[in-house]
Amino acid sequence: MFKQFFIGLLVVLFLPASAMAISLTDYVIPESFSKDLYLNGSFNFSDGNQPSDSYNGFAAANFQSRYSSIPRVWSLKADGLYEIEKGSELNASKEYGHNFFASTTLDNYYQETKVFGYGGADFGYRKSRGTDSADDPFVQAIVGAGYGRVYDATPLAQALRIVDDLREYKVLSRRLSDAGYMKLAQIIDKEDEYESKYSMEEYKKYWYEDMATVFKEDGVLILPELGALGVIRIQEILEEERFSTRNHGWLVRAGIGYVFSNYLDETDEDPSLSAAFEYYLPISYKLQFNEVLQYSTILADDLTHNITNTLSATYELSNQIDWENSYILSMTLPSESGVNDQVVNTFSSGFYYYLTNSLSASATLSLSHLEDDIDDNGNDDIETRLFLGMRYRLF
Numbered sequence: 001m002f003k004q005f006f007i008g009l010l011v012v013l014f015l016p017a018s019a020m021a022i023s024l025t026d027y028v029i030p031e032s033f034s035k036d037l038y039l040n041g042s043f044n045f046s047d048g049n050q051p052s053d054s055y056n057g058f059a060a061a062n063f064q065s066r067y068s069s070i071p072r073v074w075s076l077k078a079d080g081l082y083e084i085e086k087g088s089e090l091n092a093s094k095e096y097g098h099n100f101f102a103s104t105t106l107d108n109y110y111q112e113t114k115v116f117g118y119g120g121a122d123f124g125y126r127k128s129r130g131t132d133s134a135d136d137p138f139v140q141a142i143v144g145a146g147y148g149r150v151y152d153a154t155p156l157a158q159a160l161r162i163v164d165d166l167r168e169y170k171v172l173s174r175r176l177s178d179a180g181y182m183k184l185a186q187i188i189d190k191e192d193e194y195e196s197k198y199s200m201e202e203y204k205k206y207w208y209e210d211m212a213t214v215f216k217e218d219g220v221l222i223l224p225e226l227g228a229l230g231v232i233r234i235q236e237i238l239e240e241e242r243f244s245t246r247n248h249g250w251l252v253r254a255g256i257g258y259v260f261s262n263y264l265d266e267t268d269e270d271p272s273l274s275a276a277f278e279y280y281l282p283i284s285y286k287l288q289f290n291e292v293l294q295y296s297t298i299l300a301d302d303l304t305h306n307i308t309n310t311l312s313a314t315y316e317l318s319n320q321i322d323w324e325n326s327y328i329l330s331m332t333l334p335s336e337s338g339v340n341d342q343v344v345n346t347f348s349s350g351f352y353y354y355l356t357n358s359l360s361a362s363a364t365l366s367l368s369h370l371e372d373d374i375d376d377n378g379n380d381d382i383e384t385r386l387f388l389g390m391r392y393r394l395f
Contacts, residue, residue, distance in 0.1 A: 022160075022178045024282040025248045027153040027185060033192065034152055034245065035065040040362065042389035046088065054088035068152065071109055073116075078102040083129055097129035101138075107146065118253060119143050126263065135263040142274060144255020150280055153246045155189040156181065160285055161319070162211075162237055171230045172220045180218035187211055188238070208234060242354045242393075244314050244322055246288055247280035259298055271299045286316035302336035322352045343371045350387075358393045 043057030061080040067073065084096045105120035124138035159181050166172045176184065187210050194203040211234060212226035257272040274296040281289045290312045297305050312326040325348070332342040350364030366385045 022156075022181050024153040024156055024246050024285070026178070027156040027182070027248075028151050029155075029186060029189060030149075030151070031069045032152045032155075032189060033065075033067045034154070035063075036245070037061070037063045037394040038391055039394065040389055040391035042387040050088040051090045052088055052092060054086055054092070056083075056085040058083045066152070068150075070112060073107040073109075073149075074105070076102070076104045085129060095129040097127050097131075098134075099126040100124065101126075105142075109149075114147050114149050114251075115145070116147070117143075117145050118255065120255070120257075124263070137261050138263050139260040140257050140272060141260070142255045142257035142272070144253055144274070146251055146253030148249065148251025148278075150247055150249035150251060150278065153248055153282060154243055156185040157246045157282070157285065158188050158238060158243055159184040161241075161243075162234055165233055165237060166215075166230055169229060169233060170222060171227065171233070172215065173222050174220055176214070176218050176220060180214055180220070183214045184211060187214065204235075240357045241319050242322070242357050242360070244288060244316060246282045247290070248282055250277070250279040252277050262298070273297050273299060288314045302334065304335065305331070305333040307331040307333070317351075320354045322354075323349075324352060325349045340373045341371075345369050345371075352391065360391045360393075362387070362389050362391055364389075 039059075039061050041057065041059035043055065045053070045055040047053040059082045061078075063078040064076070066075045078101070080098070080100045082096070082098045084094065086092055086094045101122070101124040103120065103122045105118050107116040107118040109116045120142040122138065122140040122142070125134065127134035159176075162184070163172060163176055163181070167175070175181075187207070191203075191207065194207045197203065198206050208226075208231050212230070215221050215226055215230075252275075254275040255273075257274060259270050259272050262270075274294070276295070277291075277293045279291040283289050290310070292308075292310045294308045295306065297303050307330070309329045310326065311328075312324070314325075315323045317323055326346075328344075328346045330342075330344040330346075334341070346366065346368040348364055348366040350362055352360045352362045354360045364387045366383075366387070368383045368385075369381075
């Protein structure tokens, strides 16, 4: 029984990729630019059958931008979180906290190899719930070297969806050839170039005409021309439907840095050491797997080893529903005697229903456990949270 279920699951997950010769990992166009900014939040209020009303909620913003070319790759990530909570006890006080962290790196590749040197900077500012004031800012600069490259294959994923959709509407007689898929994906990838050349008001006319030319040259059109229906469906797919980012490739990096300011003062103006491994694989047309392993320490008198491993998988259930899962293992391992290790395991699973290309409703279940070798201190059990909220994509 279990074997049959497992085989069936594999068929569901991998059939979209095995049914066609081309794979998202074939898309290795080195020049690309992407940016995403999400706003999301949740608020829960309870009253009755308890001493006092209670509530908790959060608002978060997540930004990510990446430019990739043959000689260099530049990335910027920023995350902000604001939390508020009030317990159900009588005279319980309101507690709030906030956390902001931004990181940027610039990778410069040696000629056309996968060897690169890089520089980066980190900035963090936080206030923990239950504390009276914020910690000092965290400021760090890093230089180092690495090997590998990551490619953005989202345009090819968009091309695959367009072709499947037009086949359902009887606009195309068959799928494109591998070369045709690549041409279509490259045209989709050059939207900014078309806008710059033909102006924001006129570029879509030429953009869609070049896509239609790909279909005509590949001999897949049922009618002599793409027609109004084909153009409308392409426009709706590219402008109204949401696409999760599809990356593939891997890289490793290691560097040394300098901490100008740290949250708790003890290790201000000290050198640091960091390393990372990143791996991205679109397992199928609809399933994206990501693995990011990070290590860091500040080279002070007593080393503290910080290790974070993030596994995530996003599956596209439909054009409007994404299923996102992540498992994060965070370890803080101090070498100072008498200080306990801290290990945090967090698993989350959520469904995002896209009402529009920008707005989605979400339901996320989160399980978290902190192990600090201290009994009966209020965090021995698994913490379970269910969030119902909205997420808005600005761009």
